[in-house]
Amino acid sequence: MDTIITNLTSPVVMAFVMGIMVKAIKSDLEFPQVLYKSISIYLLVAIGLKGGVELSKTPFSEFILPASATIFMGIITPIIAFVIIRYLGKVDLDNSAGVAAHYGSVSMVTFLASISYLQTEGLEPEGFMPTLLALLEIPGIIVALMIPLLQKSSNSSFGKAMHEVVTGGSIVLLLGGLIIGFIAGPVKFQSIEPFFVNGFQGALFLFLLELGMVTARRFRDLKKVGFFIVAFGILVPILHGFLAILIGFWSGLSLAGTVVFATMVSSASYIAAPAAVRIALPKASPTIYLTASLGITFPFNITIGIPLYYAISLWIGG
Amino acid sequence: MDTIITNLTSPVVMAFVMGIMVKAIKSDLEFPQVLYKSISIYLLVAIGLKGGVELSKTPFSEFILPASATIFMGIITPIIAFVIIRYLGKVDLDNSAGVAAHYGSVSMVTFLASISYLQTEGLEPEGFMPTLLALLEIPGIIVALMIPLLQKSSNSSFGKAMHEVVTGGSIVLLLGGLIIGFIAGPVKFQSIEPFFVNGFQGALFLFLLELGMVTARRFRDLKKVGFFIVAFGILVPILHGFLAILIGFWSGLSLAGTVVFATMVSSASYIAAPAAVRIALPKASPTIYLTASLGITFPFNITIGIPLYYAISLWIGG
Amino acid sequence: MDTIITNLTSPVVMAFVMGIMVKAIKSDLEFPQVLYKSISIYLLVAIGLKGGVELSKTPFSEFILPASATIFMGIITPIIAFVIIRYLGKVDLDNSAGVAAHYGSVSMVTFLASISYLQTEGLEPEGFMPTLLALLEIPGIIVALMIPLLQKSSNSSFGKAMHEVVTGGSIVLLLGGLIIGFIAGPVKFQSIEPFFVNGFQGALFLFLLELGMVTARRFRDLKKVGFFIVAFGILVPILHGFLAILIGFWSGLSLAGTVVFATMVSSASYIAAPAAVRIALPKASPTIYLTASLGITFPFNITIGIPLYYAISLWIGG
Amino acid sequence: MELELVTIISERFLKDDILKMIEERGSKGHTITDVEGEGSRGIRASEWEGKNVKIETIVNKETANKIIDEISELYFENYAVIVYSKTVRVVRGDKYI
Amino acid sequence: MELELVTIISERFLKDDILKMIEERGSKGHTITDVEGEGSRGIRASEWEGKNVKIETIVNKETANKIIDEISELYFENYAVIVYSKTVRVVRGDKYI
Amino acid sequence: MELELVTIISERFLKDDILKMIEERGSKGHTITDVEGEGSRGIRASEWEGKNVKIETIVNKETANKIIDEISELYFENYAVIVYSKTVRVVRGDKYI
Numbered sequence A, B, C: 001m002d003t004i005i006t007n008l009t010s011p012v013v014m015a016f017v018m019g020i021m022v023k024a025i026k027s028d029l030e031f032p033q034v035l036y037k038s039i040s041i042y043l044l045v046a047i048g049l050k051g052g053v054e055l056s057k058t059p060f061s062e063f064i065l066p067a068s069a070t071i072f073m074g075i076i077t078p079i080i081a082f083v084i085i086r087y088l089g090k091v092d093l094d095n096s097a098g099v100a101a102h103y104g105s106v107s108m109v110t111f112l113a114s115i116s117y118l119q120t121e122g123l124e125p126e127g128f129m130p131t132l133l134a135l136l137e138i139p140g141i142i143v144a145l146m147i148p149l150l151q152k153s154s155n156s157s158f159g160k161a162m163h164e165v166v167t168g169g170s171i172v173l174l175l176g177g178l179i180i181g182f183i184a185g186p187v188k189f190q191s192i193e194p195f196f197v198n199g200f201q202g203a204l205f206l207f208l209l210e211l212g213m214v215t216a217r218r219f220r221d222l223k224k225v226g227f228f229i230v231a232f233g234i235l236v237p238i239l240h241g242f243l244a245i246l247i248g249f250w251s252g253l254s255l256a257g258t259v260v261f262a263t264m265v266s267s268a269s270y271i272a273a274p275a276a277v278r279i280a281l282p283k284a285s286p287t288i289y290l291t292a293s294l295g296i297t298f299p300f301n302i303t304i305g306i307p308l309y310y311a312i313s314l315w316i317g318g
Numbered sequence D, E, F: 001m002e003l004e005l006v007t008i009i010s011e012r013f014l015k016d017d018i019l020k021m022i023e024e025r026g027s028k029g030h031t032i033t034d035v036e037g038e039g040s041r042g043i044r045a046s047e048w049e050g051k052n053v054k055i056e057t058i059v060n061k062e063t064a065n066k067i068i069d070e071i072s073e074l075y076f077e078n079y080a081v082i083v084y085s086k087t088v089r090v091v092r093g094d095k096y097i
């Protein structure tokens, strides 16, 4: 409970709540879409660069197990999510696969919020976590989109969706940043460090303010999607987070690293996945997958999920 | 005279002058509207956050008198402005009330310029000044918009205008920032401090550059509004500023605090008020109220007003 | 070779390469045009301000020779470029003059890249270099646009083009910044320094990322312009750079100053010049002049040119 | 099928009002574009709220007339707003009515 | 000269597909506007990719029909897209056909 | 009342020129939209100055013809610009002429 309050009073989480309030009181405040996009670009490049610099200092042997664990989770979580929603929830094939793609991928901001949270708790996760973030972004989407292919006649836009996933803006910025950070290393990074490191938390603050406003709009659709999806959006992340904690410790991650890993795995994509699903599965309803990932799982993780994964990690491996 | 030159050669004031020049030489330079809006958002959130953090360190007893003085000025200044323009200037009811709403409210940038100015003079106003800024933004608009209601049959869009005032973007960002800063306190604020504090003056520089360009466009309308409005736009701020200095000292504000207080009170809104007046008093002419507040009072305060209020404050209470 | 690799692995150059890659893999990543424009504004103002502050510390006697050398190069380089392209390349009058205008002017980003490069080599050029940048931006365009005037009947839009050149956004921001920085001096500059200095390299990083994407689009036109233009876009900068090194040393610039000077002179404008040429010489083809300046000379200078001018400078005057 | 494309250009702050009104009159959809403009009135507050908006909606003749009448009655006197319509050819037009 | 102005409004991610298609059908040019909109479908993924796009192209009657048919066939079922056309008067119309 | 809606799409840097011209020819107002486009010419400098602009103005038939002629004469040869017009139904049309 205490850790939840610590989390709820951190500036970035309060910014998110403020964003929701802004819409609740029907303020006419609007964030320019371009500002939102510009901050995304900044955050992705910054995460990539820092991750790359850290990776350049990490011995390969330390990195290989967590990386394998990440890809493993990227393959297993969409399958779990699909089975639950398709057979427990009796949702149709396209919508099930669409939702699974979201829960197999990852939410950058949830990832960042967990790092922020741990830092206020005085903990520092492994420097290569952003690399794991990049590794986790893609496989889950591919696995989920392949399910309908296996179950029905081949889909002509699967290839197009794959291209979209692999060359999507977010992954390109993240990977590009990683590679540049890795090649540049800590010394050459110094010149651009003030811009990408000092401003980071503040930019994240503004980003979450806007994301709160977007999430508030999603809340209106909660009724439409029904109780099953709401429960799904809370319980599946807990399940995924729990599995990730076990696997994370097993792969040798520190306590802080494990919490971030669990947060990543439990989070649901709302940028890369929707684009791919829109192309590959046009019949899947955005109302369902966006409400689940952005209207339920995202606020849940940001407020309660992260401290919860921390508590569980402490209990299991602390 | 000396203090005026110090003020005129401060970077932010020079940026304002540069903006006016840019338009005077008919340059095709254009600031993207989104950049302008993004910087406003940043400035408002930053002011709010810093004010909230400072407020969390201020004992209530120290704050109550200045806060009361602020609300008092917020009620009295639109009435003074209304009486002068309606009975001395013989302007019609709607336009008089419209202008009064602007002079009862406050200009964020003028407020910031006064703080910048005092810092170059080596003075530091009270940390809770942004809270006073937020307190002063609304009452004057409400009072001014109620005047026509009292004088003629009830207006159906008054309620809508009130909602607009209270939930307008600028007040929401300022208040939201204040609350978050207050709850977070100085320690939790540290993570986002570099972004919101170090970059502040530079962002203000760009903002004033743009505002200079906007003001230059207002200058073209000076002839249309006539001599009375021009005189009004200079003399009423001086009157308001003078009253504010007396009240400011009385409420226990420091010298620097009093100067900022006088600047705030004397300034005229050009963001919150126009939106509300447009809705509540559609017959009031934007040419009159925007030219007065943005074309006359704003440049007057930025260049001459602030050093003047400083000189008067020194003379009365220094 | 070594210096080329140092250059190629600097973060800003890698950002440029990344931008090209992004387009090569057909990613859907798009930079909002407003972000691009906002960063330009920021960079130009920042260069101006820093240059002005430095100039305020420079004795006039130290500055007069380099300034004269700059104007001299601004007059001579468009003539050289014109003669080569018109008589060697047998390109028509309008297109020749159009291209000459670009090579007589200067590319801000190439200038910045050379300063970045020298700083990683541990060298610091003269502080007044941005003033030279501003001096070099205009004369070359005027000279080039006057050539067709001399050769054929007078052109009615020459005056309009001149106004465009002198009041164009980039020159106004640069000069405005210079003047403000000069008047403010080092002490008053401090308040806005964190914004304009600390963030600079990072903003340049994002700018080059975007510029890489724009350049990649230019590459598609390489075939259209033919071999002569490609050779022109590489050899003329080397020629101009070489001349500039001789003149730079002669005017008393340091080694680092000479390298930056050579880079400036060798670079081709792609912001100020295209606008002016579009107006004054509507028959000149943008495909030719933009492909030459942005598709060939810019990437050449950024990757190979700068280390080359450094090597030559070391050899001649080191 | 032939339907009416009604175009409304107005100050930004009227956007939500107008959208609500056209929906009540029977519009099933609309498209919004950010525009700038100048007309018989000079400057307006929208200089601060952002630009004008253009609202386009495809409706049947009758709805078009209702919307046009409503706009002229409610807004023409006090606000910067114009409205016009033209006939367009649409496919599967039943979706819009 | 009288030609057809065909207007297509669609989710942003269909933009490149549609442009390719209309070019293949004979369009010699087009103009793109960023727009927002609402129609018979609710929310869509484009909330994340940015807004809708409006694609306008001036073509002859025959090409117009081909484009309209193609759009209805390919996209009407699964995507948020509408299309309509009207006749416009152009100068030097031969440039467009 | 029936009037002409004249639409001009051009490179951004011609905007001020064209606005001045249409005003001189009798236009009482206009609406400007930022657009992108492609036509018979390839790349143009506007890649740097921002996008194309679409200028729309509602005028009477006679003014429409004057504007269209002027555009074709002045700009068609050297610049990327197109112009077309269509008839629209406006309310209180006397405001525009």
Ligand SMILES: Nc1ncnc2c1ncn2[C@@H]1O[C@H](COP(=O)(O)O)[C@@H](O)[C@H]1O
Pocket (backbone or CB within 6 Å): D009, D010, D036, D037, D038, D039, D040, D041, D042, D052, D079, D080, D081, D082, F027, F028, F029, F030, F031, F032, F056, F057, F058, F059, F096
């Ligand atoms: N003749 C016109 N042609 C095109 N658009 C117009 C015209 N007159 C007015 N407008 C648009 O309608 C808005 C309001 O016009 P007004 O009420 O005349 O100020 C203007 O800002 C323009 O965007």
Ligand SMILES: Nc1ncnc2c1ncn2[C@@H]1O[C@H](COP(=O)(O)O)[C@@H](O)[C@H]1O
Pocket (backbone or CB within 6 Å): D027, D028, D029, D030, D031, D032, D056, D057, D058, D059, D096, E009, E010, E036, E037, E038, E039, E040, E041, E042, E052, E079, E080, E081, E082
């Ligand atoms: N009746 C209409 N009038 C104008 N635009 C419409 C209309 N219906 C739909 N649209 C536009 O077409 C897009 C797709 O429509 P829909 O497929 O009905 O969701 C919407 O987002 C609107 O931009």
Ligand SMILES: Nc1ncnc2c1ncn2[C@@H]1O[C@H](COP(=O)(O)O)[C@@H](O)[C@H]1O
Pocket (backbone or CB within 6 Å): E027, E028, E029, E030, E031, E032, E056, E057, E058, E059, E096, F009, F010, F036, F037, F038, F039, F040, F041, F042, F052, F079, F080, F081, F082
């Ligand atoms: N057939 C067309 N349909 C719609 N817009 C066009 C067409 N042709 C040209 N345009 C627009 O007009 C601009 C100039 O065209 P152009 O002079 O042909 O390069 C283009 O950038 C487009 O925005």
Ligand code: NA
Pocket (backbone or CB within 6 Å): A077, A102, A103, A104, A105, A106, A264, A265, A266, A267, A268, A269
């Ligand atoms: Na996940």
Ligand code: NA
Pocket (backbone or CB within 6 Å): B077, B102, B103, B104, B105, B106, B264, B265, B266, B267, B268, B269
């Ligand atoms: Na006031």
Ligand code: NA
Pocket (backbone or CB within 6 Å): C077, C102, C103, C104, C105, C106, C264, C265, C266, C267, C268, C269
């Ligand atoms: Na040059």
